[in-house]
Amino acid sequence: MSGSVHDLARRLADQAEAVCRRYLSNGRREGHYWLVGDVRNTPGRSLFVRLKNSPKGPAGKWRDSATAEHGDLLDVIRESCGLVDFRDVAAEARSFLTLPPSEPEPMPAGQSVASAPTGSAEAVRRLVAMTQSISGTLAETYLRNRGITALHGPGSLRFHPRCYYRPDLHAPTEVWPAMIAAVTDLHGKLTGAHRTWLDPNGFDPIRLGKAPIDTSRRAMGDLLGNAVRFCGPGDVMAAGEGIETVLSLRCVLPGMAMAAALSAAHLAAVLFPDTLRRLYIVSDNDPAGDGARDRLIARADAAGIEAIVLSPALGDFNEDLRTFGIDALRAGTRVQLAPQDVGRFLAATA
Incomplete structure (x- = not known):
């Protein structure tokens, strides 16, 4: 079968140099080998891929002299593309080889491509x-x-x-x-x-x-309790749902630690640093955002943390930024901050 593990590896080995040029583009050919930093396409020379069959071994096999890792070109595709499931690895290999899509066979015992x-x-x-x-x-x-x-x-x-x-x-x-x-x-x-x-x-x-x-x-x-974080923990932090919402506020409060929890439910459960004394809750103007805001206020109060809600004029702070501009966002944020945080965090200019 053209989609089997063995057949895919063999077909890739027949085009070893082309595979390397595609997936290990930070390397280069030297003699009968392709040299690169590692199987994840880092620049360097510690990993070598055999491009031709030789008494030392078949084409397509590689070894990293720094880590002793080794494998075949399916491993290269998996690691360089950051894939997880072998089904995705096989699909990428078939795409490279211009083979028709097909369901891959089950992984044989001992096969080096792991998911x-x-x-x-x-x-x-x-x-x-x-x-x-x-x-x-x-x-x-x-x-x-x-x-x-x-x-x-x-x-x-x-x-x-x-x-x-x-x-x-x-x-x-x-x-x-x-x-x-x-x-x-x-x-x-x-x-x-x-x-x-x-x-x-x-x-x-x-x-x-x-x-x-x-x-x-x-x-x-x-995800629960964790977040996408901007700046390290401090005594003041802002937490909101979306990445773009939090980054919009960061345009006018560039020095404040911020966290995007990614959803209303996760915002309500975001964990507090031990150093936190004041929490700005970056609210979205919708029922889910209102519920997250209320639950987070209750948790902050129970922990002895001052909670202050920052509310957008429209649906969220990115919509405010795109609609009204940076100066209006700065002015709207200023009046909602604790007085001691205005000079500390608010950017004077865009």
């Missing part, structure tokens, strides 16, 4: 490991098109140029660029990831730059 359970810690780690800085990418363009310009130091935001998307378990896998947000606990440990698939054809004022798919946002991993 991680969907949403598991390993799946999250692999996804985030395959991302890059948002600087100069479609993710940065997406945020700027939404009026968000305070992009200094958002290390929790990353970009994946070819992030897999499956509408449902029975639908074929699609590939879209995506903004990846790292979800962490209070100690900075990675616990989850959030994906926003983006439209590579430009900014649509209706979809606001998100990909034209049914579900353009999905989260994975351990």
Whole structure:
């Protein structure tokens, strides 16, 4: 069968150099080998892929001299693309080989391509490991098109140029660029990831730059109590639902620690740092946002933390930013802050 593990690996080995040029593009050919930093396409020279059959071994096999890892070109596709399920690895391999889609055969015992359970810690780690800085990418363009310009130091935001998307378990896998947000606990440990698939054809004022798919946002991993964080914990923090909502507020409060909990339910359960003394609740103007606000106020009061609600004029703070502009957002935020936080956090200019 053209879709079997053995046959896919053999076909890839027949085109070993082309595979390396596609998936290990930060490397280069030297003699009969392709040299690169590691199987995740980091620049360097410690990993070598055999491009031709030789007495030393078959084409397509690789070894990392720094870590002693080894494998075949299916492993290369899995790691360089940040894939989790072998079904996705096989689909990507068939796409590269221009083979018709087919259901892959079950993994044989001992096969080197391993999968991680969907949403598991390993799946999250692999996804985030395959991302890059948002600087100069479609993710940065997406945020700027939404009026968000305070992009200094958002290390929790990353970009994946070819992030897999499956509408449902029975639908074929699609590939879209995506903004990846790292979800962490209070100690900075990675616990989850959030994906926003983006439209590579430009900014649509209706979809606001998100990909034209049914579900353009999905989260994975351990989310409860955790968040996408901007700046480290302090005595003052703002917490809201959406990434764009929180980043919009960050445009006028650039020095304040902020957290995006990703949903109303998760906002209500966000954990408080031990150092927290005042919490700004970045409210969305809808029933779910109202419920999260009320539950979070009750939790903050029980913990002895002052809770102050920041309310948008429209649906959320990004809508305010896009509709009224940065100066109006700054003015509207100023009157809702505690007096001692105005000089401490409020940006004087855009």
